[in-house]
Amino acid sequence: MSTPTPQGPARNRILATATRLFYSEGVHTVGIDRIIAEAAVAKATFYHHFPAKDELVRAYLEAEFARQRGAIDALRAAIGDPIATLVKIFEGLGDNGASAAFRGCPFTNAAAEYPDPAHPVRQTIAEYRRWSHTLFHDLLAGSGHPDADRTATILMMIRDGIVVGSDLDDPKALRPAIGEAVDRVLQR
Amino acid sequence: MSTPTPQGPARNRILATATRLFYSEGVHTVGIDRIIAEAAVAKATFYHHFPAKDELVRAYLEAEFARQRGAIDALRAAIGDPIATLVKIFEGLGDNGASAAFRGCPFTNAAAEYPDPAHPVRQTIAEYRRWSHTLFHDLLAGSGHPDADRTATILMMIRDGIVVGSDLDDPKALRPAIGEAVDRVLQR
DNA sequence: GAGAGACTAGACAGACCTGTCTGGTACTGT
DNA sequence: ACAGTACCAGACAGGTCTGTCTAGTCTCTC
Incomplete structure (x- = not known):
């Protein structure tokens, strides 16, 4: 099959499956039954770990939030210079948006359904x-930007x-405009 | 009641009700039964005018598209100067976003559900x-912008x-940044 | 006055939804 | 040995969803 059952304990399998399905198909369209089937988990097990579907949605977003925080922390530590970090973040957004699985921002998409x-x-x-x-503000302030x-x-x-x-238009046409956009906003 | 039944022929009542509910609550969460109840229309009448719910969603977006085209055409005719028109469009986006009923872009929100x-x-x-x-491009090109x-x-x-x-953050904090953003993008 | 078309009310089918519950297995720590 | 926990399979309740269908009303036009 194209999407094998995730490994590890039941809670991880549920969250991994929910992340994949919620992101690619939306929160309301994906039902609990489908998640437990694709995660190969019993319904009672699901409700043992998540008292309600909304809790799973929250956990999905919290996990994505933590993932992004981790990636940004690593980037800041690796690069050092705040403006170079900022530029790299925006390049990363463009790269990410050009990938085939890209379906927009998980948070913005979820907000449309809540x-x-x-x-x-x-x-x-x-x-x-x-x-x-706050991330953008701190990077700007750290570089001495007068209007952070x-x-x-x-x-x-x-x-x-x-x-x-990147989701709704052509990501390839968007990509070369990103660096220019950042330059103009930073008035470089 | 806070939302009186819309007037006019059945199709208009259906579309007006669907527009209000789809925009404020989302497409998938609002069911046909609720629309026909609040539009005070029989189910057979609904399916007479719209062969399926997705057709209603399309009609809802097409109507909003036509409304925006009309507003922009009027603005362009009234102002004349392309850059002044552009600035006015972005001011309008900020005003609109600050209104209590604002719930984001109908098109972007719908895309999250499809x-x-x-x-x-x-x-x-x-x-x-x-x-x-194209609208932005033509206004820029009309002003002789070198990189429209x-x-x-x-x-x-x-x-x-x-x-x-405007939907997810504080619209009041966003508003004063709009003019500045446009200025920087236009490098004025 | 006859027929067409828009409309109303509401039952119904069949699928799907969330969440509960029963009953049983297997592993772990004490 | 025993309690606790994690897990399995799956029936079930009660609700909601879209879309179909029957049956009858009203109004306009020719």
Whole structure:
């Protein structure tokens, strides 16, 4: 089969399967039955680990959040210079968006399916977005940028534009515009 | 009640109700039964006008597309100068995003619920996005901009960032950054 | 006044949804 | 040896989904 059953303990198999299906097909369209079938897990086991589907959605986003934090921490440590790090982050967004499996931002996509801003899933999304903004802000401030807060807000726009555009438009046409966009926003 | 039954012939009532519900709550979460109830229309009448729910989703997006085209045409005719028009469009995006009912871009939100790029709904979305890019491109080219195509792509990023950010972040914090973002992208 | 077309009310089929529950197996630590 | 935990298979309840269908009303036009 094209998608073999994930290995390891049941909880990991559930989360790995949910991540793949939620991201590629959406949260509401993918049912619990399908997840437990493809994760090769009993229904009781699923509800043992996740009290409700929304908890699984939250766990899926939290795991993606942690993954991104880890990747960014590694990048910051490896590069050092804040502006070079920023440029690398945006190049990475373009590379990622050009991959075949790319389906947009997991957080933005999930938000479209959870309209209530008070919902726990939306709160995880809000935390992710605050972290993203803070990341840009800190990198700019670390380079001595005179207008770090507003520039971080504009970089958030570019970020959102890359992930939306890579999904809905032609990623290959988008890619060469990324470096230029960052340069103009940073007024280099 | 807070949302009175729309007036006019059945098809209009269906489309008006669907527009309100699809936009505010999402496409998959809102069922046909709810639309026909709130539009005060019989089920047979619904299926007389729309052969399937997806056709209604398409009609909802097509109507929004036509509405935006009309608004932009009026703006272009009223203002004349292409760069002033561009600035006004982005100010309008910010104003719109700050309104209480704002829930993001109908097209981007719908795309999150239709992962298959070959789906008719996705084709309508793709048309809308091509039109948006062409709009920016033509306004830039009309002002003699030397790099209209790439700059239009970057303006698309800003556009997506405004609608996503207005929905998921604080629209009031975003708003003052919009003019600055456009200025930097246009290198003014 | 006859027929066409838009409409209403609502039952129904068949699928799918989440979440609960029963009952049983296997492993682990004490 | 025994308790606790993780796990399995799968039936089940109660609800919702889309789409079909029957049967009848109203209004307009010719």
